[in-house]
Amino acid sequence: MKGDSLFSDLASLPVEQVEQRYEDLLVDVRRYEDERKAIYADKKARSDVIKFAVNKLETVPDLTGVSDDRRLQEALELKAEFDRLLQARDELVSRLAVPRHRLVQAMEEFHARLTTPAHHSESPNMASEIEMFSRFFEMQAMVRQYDQQRHLFADLERTRSALLETVKAINREDRKFAQHLNKNNETLRPVRREAGRLRTYLASLPGHDPKPLPEQIEEFTLRLAAGNSLSLEEFSAMLQHGGLAGLDEVEVPEREPKKRRRTTQRRAEPMPGRQRRDA
Amino acid sequence: MAPEDMLSVTPEAMVKAIVQRRERMAKEIPIELEKRREENDRAYVLTNEAKQRHEATDDEPSEGTKTGAAYEENETFRRRTVSRLWTAQHAHSDTEEALQFWKEMAEGNWGHLLEDAQRVEEGGPSSYVLRKQQKMDLEGSS
Numbered sequence: 367m368k369g370d371s372l373f374s375d376l377a378s379l380p381v382e383q384v385e386q387r388y389e390d391l392l393v394d395v396r397r398y399e400d401e402r403k404a405i406y407a408d409k410k411a412r413s414d415v416i417k418f419a420v421n422k423l424e425t426v427p428d429l430t431g432v433s434d435d436r437r438l439q440e441a442l443e444l445k446a447e448f449d450r451l452l453q454a455r456d457e458l459v460s461r462l463a464v465p466r467h468r469l470v471q472a473m474e475e476f477h478a479r480l481t482t483p484a485h486h487s488e489s490p491n492m493a494s495e496i497e498m499f500s501r502f503f504e505m506q507a508m509v510r511q512y513d514q515q516r517h518l519f520a521d522l523e524r525t526r527s528a529l530l531e532t533v534k535a536i537n538r539e540d541r542k543f544a545q546h547l548n549k550n551n552e553t554l555r556p557v558r559r560e561a562g563r564l565r566t567y568l569a570s571l572p573g574h575d576p577k578p579l580p581e582q583i584e585e586f587t588l589r590l591a592a593g594n595s596l597s598l599e600e601f602s603a604m605l606q607h608g609g610l611a612g613l614d615e616v617e618v619p620e621r622e623p624k625k626r627r628r629t630t631q632r633r634a635e636p637m638p639g640r641q642r643r644d645a
Numbered sequence: 646m647a648p649e650d651m652l653s654v655t656p657e658a659m660v661k662a663i664v665q666r667r668e669r670m671a672k673e674i675p676i677e678l679e680k681r682r683e684e685n686d687r688a689y690v691l692t693n694e695a696k697q698r699h700e701a702t703d704d705e706p707s708e709g710t711k712t713g714a715a716y717e718e719n720e721t722f723r724r725r726t727v728s729r730l731w732t733a734q735h736a737h738s739d740t741e742e743a744l745q746f747w748k749e750m751a752e753g754n755w756g757h758l759l760e761d762a763q764r765v766e767e768g769g770p771s772s773y774v775l776r777k778q779q780k781m782d783l784e785g786s787s
Contacts, residue, residue: 462770463773477659481665500760500762
């Protein structure tokens with residue numbers, strides 16, 4: 367029988383030994399599930415930090431329970447610094463309104479008009495002189511303000527580059543986590559299968575009620591928690607079965623081949639000696 | 646002057662340079678004014694003569710056309726010289742007034758002219774921003 371061949375290796379073993387093996391496997395399954403949860407949490411934290419860094423997320427991501435969060439902390443610190451510098455730069459620019467190079471140009475022009483001898487018809491009148499004098503020294507003060515804040519622009523650029531590099535590095539790490547996750551899945555699957563086999567065997571023995579296997583963390587739950595999206599098929603399976611269990615069984619209705627619509631427009635008569643194509 | 650040298654220009658130096666420029670103009674403008682007066686007098690005489698000739702040829706239509714054109718031409722010239730004379734006279738009075746003003750400023754009375762600069766130095770908005778704000782307020786209220 368098929369059932370005999372499935373458990374043939376267990377039948378010859380003492381029940382206690384099978385129970386012990388089942389217990390050991392349960393410990394392994396829990397360990398792998400916990401590891402999977404931790405990987406997803408790390409992956410989600412990385413995803414959130416990247417979103418936060420590019421302003422797609424407004425709240426600062428929570429990094430509690432994330433393993434090796436040095437780079438994430440670094441990204442959050444850089445983002446905070448970048449935002450601070452950006453705000454300072456915006457305040458400066460909105461307070462002065464005119465770019466530095468334009469100010470210097472205008473100062474040169476005003477200085478030349480006020481000090482260079484010219485024919486009276488091309489010379490500014492007294493009212494213009496007063497206005498230009500006042501503007502010249504205001505612009506001088508504005509240029510000084512720009513120069514005093516020169517480090518601000520340099521710091522902003524440096525922080526922007528550093529943040530970008532950190533985000534790239536986190537993105538690379540994120541790919542590594544996807545690989546870890548695949549590896550975890552591949553390792554967990556045969557362990558679960560074997561544990562299930564042992565449990566079925568033990569349950570078939572009279573007077574035995576083995577512990578159930580730990581609930582499998584649904585793939586889509588973790589994926590949604592990590593901020594990933596589901597495909598339409600996965601979403602449909604979830605709605606029908608309350609999970610992705612029946613994903614493979616979801617039938618995709620075959621589409622009927624499109625019928626060619628016949629035109630209502632009159633066609634010209636065929637050339638002599640030729641047939642109409644759709645005739 | 647190099648662009649970066651603009652930062653080292655002081656109000657004292659600027660006032661001094663303006664006064665020098667104005668003093669130079671004050672020397673040149675009276676000569677110019679005299680030339681413009683002479684030009685205007687000449688134009689006035691020419692126009693007057695042309696007018697009299699034109700009035701004398703009232704009975705001769707063919708001759709009248711020629712004298713009329715000459716009169717028109719001289720009258721246009723006279724008007725132009727009046728305009729030039731007024732410009733020179735205005736420049737003359739403006740220079741005298743400006744010289745007086747900037748000489749007062751040279752004694753260190755320019756404080757009120759540097760109010761905008763002081764506001765910017767103290768971290769306030771530039772007058773460009775204030776004007777923009779004013780314009781927006783006006784547009785908003787209308």
